Amino acid sequence: MAFSRYNNRRTFVNNDREYKKTFLEQRDANYIRQFDLARLYYPSDAMISQIDTVTAIWTATDKLYNIAAEYYGSPAYWWIIAWFNQKTAESDFQAGEVYLIPISLEEMLGYF
Structure with missing residues (x-):
């Protein structure tokens, strides 16, 4: 099973009236537990x-999940590459931009 980046995240119940009106009434729910x-x-x-890394150049057709699958054996770890390069998603990368791929997945997961 893949490591979840949500393992150490705090959860809470959102008590905002507008939130409840907008989201809970439609779902016939009293509350929804959210991640902080x-x-x-x-x-x-x-x-x-x-850290041992591979240097790569972003192309317009690159996808983080494909890169993660190639280097880590699973697309589920796309967020490691994004995090390591201080990005949140593929849209943050620019074609021609140099980025780093950390080689050791286990070492990276140790930071979470």
Whole structure:
């Protein structure tokens, strides 16, 4: 089973009246448990210099899930590559941009 980036995330019940009116009445639910916002700490330059990486150049057709599948054996770890490059999604990358792919998935998961 894939490692979940939600493992250490706090959850809460949203008690906002407008939220309840908009989302809960339609679903016949009393509450929905939500994940709190993640506090992401991006890798420092010192950390990056200690990690084995592959340098790549982003193309207009690249997909993070394909890159993750190629390097980690599963598309589920696309977010590791995005996080390591201080991005949130493919749309944050520009064609021609140099980015890094950390080689050791286990080492990266250790930061979460």
